Amino acid sequence: MASTHSAHVLVASNRGPVSYEVREDGSLHTKRGGGGLVSGLSAIGSDADSLWVCSALSDGDREAVRRGEGEPGVRMLDIPADVHADAYNGIANSVLWFVHHMLYQTPLEPVFDAEFRRQWTSYESYNRAFAEALAESAAPGAAVVVQDYHLTLVPGMLRELRPDLRIGHFSHTPWAPPEYFRMLPDDIAEQVLRGMLGADRLGFLTHRWADAFTACAGQVVGGVGDTRIGVHGLGADADFLRERSHEADVEERITALRAEIGEGRRTIVRVDRTELSKNIVRGLLAYRQLLDDRPEWRERVVHVAFAYPSRQDLAVYRDYMAEVRRVAEEINSVYGTPGWTPVLLHLKDDFARSLAAYRLADVALVNPIRDGMNLVAKEVPVVSDEGCVLVLSREAGAFEELGEEAIVVNPYDVVGTASALHEALSMTPEERAERTKRLAAAATALPPAQWFLDQLNALRS
Secondary structure: OOOOOEEEEEEEEEOOEEEEEEEOOOEEEEEEEOOOHHHHHHHHHHOOEEEEEEEEEHHHHHHHHOOOOOOEEEEEOOOOOOHHHHHHHHHHHHHHHHOOOOOOOOOOOOOOOHHHHHHHHHHHHHHHHHHHHHHEEEEEEEEEEEEHHHHOOOOHHHHHHHOOOOOOEOOOOOOOOOOHHHHOOOHHHHHHHHHHHHOOOEEEEOOOHHHHHHHHHHOOOOOOOOOEEEOOOOOOOHHHHHHHHHHHHHHHHHHHHHHOOOOOOOOEEEEOOOOOHHHHHHHHHHHHHHHHOOOHHOOOEEEEEEEEOOOOOOOOHHHHHHHHHHHHHHHHHHHHHEEHHHHHHHHEOOOHHHHHHHHHEEEEOOOOOOOOOOOOOHHHHHHHHOOOOOEEEEEOHHHOOOHHEEEOOOOOOHHHHHHHHHHHHHHHHHHHHHHHHHHHHOOOOOOHHHHHHHHHHHHHH
């Protein structure tokens, strides 16, 4: 879609629905993404006059912008690579993400020094580029839905440029409580809040995160003003997952996984990106504690752990992935036997293999330190073949909807999590199947397309 076209529904996010690679012959290869936003925009219909504004993330993306060969309905912004790096890695992922997930090692971090201020200027420029593109591309009175912590300043900037627009912002992460959020320099905390409060409506995944935002706004800027607050708990796409999980490549991976696991063994499954908030290392330590405390499970259970790379351009993430690998190898070295590998660790992203593991799971371990929602907790019960017990952190956003049917754990308590794993493994097939049905019903209550449309309708009302 040309940038001069005026759309009536606009989505703004750091990452778009497509990405591009330059082939050896110079042609562009298009890769399509997935997720709730893609499903949501598809639900609007091709005649709805929509536009997705995103950032060019790769050299291939930037080349597509320069050639004018982008996808219809998508406008990529060729923001300078150094500005994007400062805004995305320097501020969004190394400051705002850490604040909302409460992950700073506070004796040493954060340090809001001159380098932080330099990077914040890039974050402002990055947000301004989005605001200007949206202002240019929006039809009179259009609805604009801005996504996540990368773009907290956009609503306020856009409001100044186009007061006629209906502006929404949705947060996919947790929101920090005031005492942690106010770790940010006072002027930066105020700028973030006032930027978001430029929206007509703010959306969050749970009431807990919405209440935390409201408390922050009350302390820092005196309240939310005329901005409305809404909660939309993103659900799993049941139809897609059930169909996709029975395709041929998934069946092939089920066969391979069964061979690795061994005949007649139970499975504890986790599927995560290797992000610091996902708590993978403590999950492995809890499994090791289970083998110590309950030796009857040795050789009878396998921990299938998929830890896919995330943000490997940041050293702290590379170090965390190395620790995940080290702990898994240590467990296998101490407890493994010639016929039994206690931990099956896979570090290469493979969606078909993830679905295969979902289907084979007797227990799903979802123990994040803090998580906006956690769709894995919702996806596993939807596709599980024989029923699956969910061991769920009380700090996951999904706890608000799934907690009654899960075995709930404190994510920091390794001994308690080991006990929960034993309880889950010991549950009768009948109770496991009943719990799974109830979990699946709750998990699919607001599928991605309806999740997006609900936000859009609320914004327009």
